Amino acid sequence: MSEHKITLTVNGREMSGHAEARLTLVDFLRDVLGQTGTHIGCEHGVCGACSVVMDGKPVRSCLMFAVMADGHEITTVEGLEGPNGELSPLQDAFWENHAMQCGYCTPGMLIATHTLLQENPDPDEAEIREAIGGNLCRCTGYQQIVEAVQMAAKKVQEAS
Amino acid sequence: MKAANFDYVRVASINEACQALADGGEDARIIAGGQTMIPLMAMRLARPSLLIDINDVSELAGITVAGDHLIIRAGTRQADTLASEVVKSQLPLLADALSHVGHTQTRNRGTIGGSLVNADPSAEIPLIAQTLDATIVAQSTRGQRTIAAGDFFDSAMATTLAPDECLVEARFPIWPSENTGFGFHEVSIRNSDYALAAAAAQTTLDENGNCLRLSIAICGASPAPLRLINVEQALTGSELSDNMIKAACANIDDLIDPQSDVHADAAYRGRVAKVVAARAIGDARDRAKGILV
Numbered sequence: 058m059s060e061h062k063i064t065l066t067v068n069g070r071e072m073s074g075h076a077e078a079r080l081t082l083v084d085f086l087r088d089v090l091g092q093t094g095t096h097i098g099c100e101h102g103v104c105g106a107c108s109v110v111m112d113g114k115p116v117r118s119c120l121m122f123a124v125m126a127d128g129h130e131i132t133t134v135e136g137l138e139g140p141n142g143e144l145s146p147l148q149d150a151f152w153e154n155h156a157m158q159c160g161y162c163t164p165g166m167l168i169a170t171h172t173l174l175q176e177n178p179d180p181d182e183a184e185i186r187e188a189i190g191g192n193l194c195r196c197t198g199y200q201q202i203v204e205a206v207q208m209a210a211k212k213v214q215e216a217s
Numbered sequence: 218m219k220a221a222n223f224d225y226v227r228v229a230s231i232n233e234a235c236q237a238l239a240d241g242g243e244d245a246r247i248i249a250g251g252q253t254m255i256p257l258m259a260m261r262l263a264r265p266s267l268l269i270d271i272n273d274v275s276e277l278a279g280i281t282v283a284g285d286h287l288i289i290r291a292g293t294r295q296a297d298t299l300a301s302e303v304v305k306s307q308l309p310l311l312a313d314a315l316s317h318v319g320h321t322q323t324r325n326r327g328t329i330g331g332s333l334v335n336a337d338p339s340a341e342i343p344l345i346a347q348t349l350d351a352t353i354v355a356q357s358t359r360g361q362r363t364i365a366a367g368d369f370f371d372s373a374m375a376t377t378l379a380p381d382e383c384l385v386e387a388r389f390p391i392w393p394s395e396n397t398g399f400g401f402h403e404v405s406i407r408n409s410d411y412a413l414a415a416a417a418a419q420t421t422l423d424e425n426g427n428c429l430r431l432s433i434a435i436c437g438a439s440p441a442p443l444r445l446i447n448v449e450q451a452l453t454g455s456e457l458s459d460n461m462i463k464a465a466c467a468n469i470d471d472l473i474d475p476q477s478d479v480h481a482d483a484a485y486r487g488r489v490a491k492v493v494a495a496r497a498i499g500d501a502r503d504r505a506k507g508i509l510v
Contacts, residue, residue: 059223059224059225059226061225077222078222078223078224078225078268079219079220079221079222079223079258081219081220081255081259099218100218100219100259101218101255101256101259101260102252102255102256102323105320105322108322111325114296114325115321115322115325116322116325116326117252117322117323117326119255119259120251120252120255120256120323120326121251121255121326122220122225122251122255122268124225124227124270125227125248125251125270125272127227169321169322172321187321187408188321190320190321190408190409191319191320191321191322191323191409
């Protein structure tokens with residue numbers, strides 16, 4: 058069965074490894090490239106925990122074989138931090154609002170809402186809920202996550 | 218939840234894809250977005266021996282208008298189709314239905330052609346193809362052929378596409394916009410989840426407000442998306458009053474074949490199908506009259 062050399066740009070760094078065609082992108086990121094920030098949840102495209110940004114758009118990394126992402130640009134939750142390793146305004150707002158409990162869904166939630174705020178810096182509650190519609194959280198009831206995104210949007214707008 | 222082993226090849230043209238399909242035998246499969254194929258492989262419900270990746274085939278992406286048809290190439294992403302201004306203006310029924318297809322993350326990968334060939338009985342894109350009499354274009358090393366949507370959807374998760382054929386595009390008829398409106402209604406357990414039942418309708422009214430032309434189809438209550446021909450016949454020429462619509466849509470028990478599952482039993486699904494069909498026709502009428510945005 059076919060094995061492939063796969064080269065990705067992960068959070069601005071070109072990274073490379075070998076994998077069987079059947080290895081999913083999330084397994085490749087975690088097990089081959091050591092980028093363990095992205096979580097594996099359901100492994101069949103239901104929970105959204107494994108969301109990453111590919112070429113500027115949020116996608117589920119369990120619903121893509123790593124070989125299909127060869128040559129593409131990936132941003133994981135590790136790539137959201139500021140230049141000196143500080144939390145991004147969105148990550149900070151998650152912290153402030155207690156927008157997580159067990160933390161399992163958090164990388165996916167951050168990716169989904171990070172890309173939302175890039176496209177729509179001032180989303181209303183319905184738009185935020187739509188953006189996280191593909192991401193399951195079993196702890197928070199989603200309310201604090203929505204509030205965190207609202208706070209982050211407000212802070213970024215006030216700062217600019 | 219890991220896929221079985223398979224071989225993988227990335228192709229750059231439709232011809233290469235068709236050749237790989239012809240050479241790969243019956244267990245070779247095209248992969249584009251993979252949003253259904255990969256879960257099926259993870260659960261070992263699908264075990265292709267070869268995946269032919271068409272994501273780099275630029276001739277398989279794009280949306281164009283040719284005469285009175287809107288042509289969507291098979292590899293066009295659902296998200297790009299949803300965001301397309303030409304789709305919003307020329308095929309608003311499809312644009313409306315697409316907002317119910319999956320989530321942002323899956324629409325960014327999932328394709329129009331992938332949803333058509335997957336032929337899920339509760340999927341919205343096949344429903345719209347069936348409603349509007351879309352034409353499906355398939356290609357193989359043996360040549361190209363066109364298939365009417367009515368002949369394309371065979372049963373649940375099955376189409377009449379041959380194993381060596383690659384879906385190339387879908388051609389959706391554009392109706393004259395004057396006095397024309399659409400309606401789409403869906404009931405699902407959660408927002409963007411699979412439809413228990415959904416209905417799509419499009420109608421054109423004459424100058425007196427009577428129904429000149431009506432297309433109505435439902436999904437979720439039959440193995441394949443289903444045109445409600447008897448409802449169309451009963452209502453064409455009528456004033457499309459709420460009572461007439463309701464009466465016509467109540468009369469579809471002989472056509473539908475709803476199945477029970479953990480989310481809804483067959484009787485409930487059948488009732489929902491009638492309700493969404495009536496709502497879709499009502500909305501289409503109101504949009505054709507210009508009183509519903």
